[in-house]
Amino acid sequence: GLVTLTRLACYLQSSVFTRHRKLLLQILLPHVTRLHQIRTPPVAAMMQEGLDDGPDFLSEEERGPRAVNVDLQTDATLQVDISDALSERDKVKFTVHTKTTLPNFKQNEFSVVRQHEEFIWLHDSFVENEEYAGYIIPPAPPRPDFDASREKLQKLGEGEGSMTKEEFTKMKQELEAEYLAIFKKTVAMHEVFLCRVAAHPVLRKDMNFHVFLEYNQDLSVRGKNKKEKLEDFFKNVVKSADGVLVAGVKDVDDFFEHEKTFLIEYHNRVKDASVKSDRMIRSHKSAADDINRIASTMYSIGTQDSTDMCKFFLKVSELFEKTRKIEARVAADEDLKLADLLKYYLRESQAAKDLLYRRGRALVDYENANKALDKARAKNKDVLQAETSQQLCCQKFEKISESAKQELIDFKTRRVAAFRKNLVELAELELKHAKGNLQLLQSCLGVLKGDT
């Protein structure tokens, strides 16, 4: 902990300070110390959240990564987590920490610093690797997006002169909290990706993965330039067109046919649910913000005078201040347990669909190879070549089919477990907050009624 802190402190000192960075750092420094993981059996549970010094029911809670695979618990041979993270002007630096007993690594415990692009590079290397065609590739973490938050921070800095000190402090606190929340989320998502890879029996052995974990220099992975992005775009277009064709081919195997229909429908519905949940949570946040403003306005009315009514207003403003914190927490928790869950499974179901696509593609290739072989035999020309080709296709197809089946079953298990965990936690948190709110309201009403 101390080592990390001093390292960070040095790092911070050396950076060039702009006004924004100053603000950002002011915000982060007190919190960075808390970005230590807490080791608990499943996979490393995350940072603690301490927004304010409120009463107990407002304090810390744990968060786990989204996809909880029950098998992950017992694996001590390779444990990966993100022990630290630092946000700079336009990038986030993650400290990837590995603990392993595997012989392939030089040490048993080590850390490297990685950026988002390097994660993407790793993910893409999996996708492009033919060997892994039969596996669900863990979805890549989304890009850290602090733009909105940064904008707000900038506006706040500019408008500093035009608002009262209390308002400024309050807004700054809110923005800090928001920034922190986004920050923690992105760290969690990057961690989940690594954990999934580490838990996968085949992927964990990947060379690139080992390099990623161990090589403590910059991987010199640059983001894709415009040309490459354009290529990607076209590739995707072709792929989706192809995907439609491939999906149209009815599968002989019932299991896969069922999975295909299921996944397509499920994916669409998860997408819908994810979008709608986002909207709902945003409204909730707005409502909480409004209560905040009501609290401040009532406070300023209450401080005008010392009449009975003013005292009354002050008490009510206090109450609203507290309840809005709880409401904000409710929205944040819903975001975490529900919206993020849905988003994650949106991405995973897409990855599962991709797997099915690859299998479908292999099947089509196999069938085409069969046809080619028949034709070659008929013409008695290039038969050997056709035979080898057909055999390759057959092998490839069967290999994919075999692993795909297991992968899809695992996916189901993981999904059910993750939903269960998150729904239970969601319900518990909602209850906790509602009870907290209730308590606040009851005590306040008691005081107010007693006064009158």
Added chain:
Amino acid sequence: MEASTERNPPPFPDPMDRETNSNKLEEESDDEGEDIFTGNIKSTSGTPVNQIPTDIFTEEGSGTTLQSHRVPQQDANGLRSEDDQDLFSEATVELSIDKVNNRERKEMTRPSPSVQDISFKSSATNKSLEEWEEEENKDKFELNIAVTNPEKVGDGMNAYMAYKVSTQTTLPMFKSTTFSVRRRFSDFLGLSEKLSEKHSHHGYIVPPPPEKSVVGMTKVKVGKEDHSSAEFVERRRAALERYLKRVVSHQTLLQDPDVREFLEKDELPRAVSTQALSGAGFLKMINKASDAVNKMTIKMNESDNWFEEKFQEVENEEQQLRKLHTVVDALVNHRKELCVNTAVFAKSMAMLGTSEDNTALSRALSQLAEVEDKMEHLHQEQACSDFFLFAELLADYIRLLGAVRNSFDHRMKTWQKWQDAQNTLQKKREVEAKLLWANKPDKLQQAKEEITEWEAKVTQYEGDFERICTTVRQEVLRFEKEKARDFKIHIIKYLESLLLSQQRIIKYWEAFLPEAKAIV
């Protein structure tokens, strides 16, 4: 203000437990017979009320019937035993009637120009004001008013909404104890016009009526049976009810026969001058504009700082409340938005649940969808209570503060009148002096007459001014008390509704939790 002289003032009763010799300023300035009420207390409480008013009052209650905050009733009165008084549990207006023991004071506040002695000293005023401030809870009479049953009458552009105004009272000035009439919005406006004309230039704070809304009404007229027009009608109904309650809680206004007529009379002549696009309407607008200009030009020598301070306070408060109202409005809108989004999300969750092939998880997701559905209803109700209890309260008070400012303005006008009269008198005196010098006896006579006339006017206006000062002071204090009480009551109700929501949230999630845990 007409004095109801048909009543014979009964002899001075022995005040029950009140100080006999306090110099209290009375509130019903016109009615020498205010003692009637004290005299009659015994008689009315004795008479059992046979009529069971259930039929009138059991109609749809006010849309904001929540956990009612029962205001304790003093008089044990047959009506109280009715248990379907939900309509009135929030509606009780407690009238307090001052005991008048000092005839001198009484006569002084009579508006008729026959002012005998202005033995009025500011110190005395202050003392009596204090005592008046201390005095609370006198004999309470019941007067419960409800506005219910909005019904559309007629069709097309000539249609209007008629509301049922039900009164339940033990006040003897009414012909019966329970009665109801049908009134339309323009009737209310007509009433408020009359009250304003009669009372506001004496400095009374006349509650402003609910606002007109051409758009809202047109929708209703055209017959759009949708949610927003239903909302509009409900909002108006609630506003009308609050308006009437405020009117009758003001002693002076209650005594006004127009109010009585409004509550009692079956058919009222149509108040045409309240129409927005009528000749009278335009005239009013012009008058308002000219008033505003005049206001700006009056510079008053404020002898009493109290008025200056209070006026500032009132203005500040109005500003603050406006700000608060905007924010509460935003909250209402966001909650409505949340409501819609939650409903949409619930459906989406249900869909996801059906496509999920693990049965336990599928069931849990459907349950979650149901929980969210219930939450949507909760948010809807919460938004309603946000609006009716909080936002409307603020809106009402913003308008009332406007009325308070009006009474201050009237005071200024009265002062101006007095000053003008003094100036005219001065001028007349100068004319007289000139005539004396020029020695024109016939014109002199005329001048002398004019002087006497103006002297009388000056005295009268001075008296008016003193009176309006007192009234304004009284009114402001009364208003502040009422405001504090109103706010407390409503905000407490609002918090109680919040509390209820939280309890329900707990219930819903507690029901869901085992389902979630049952996922295998």
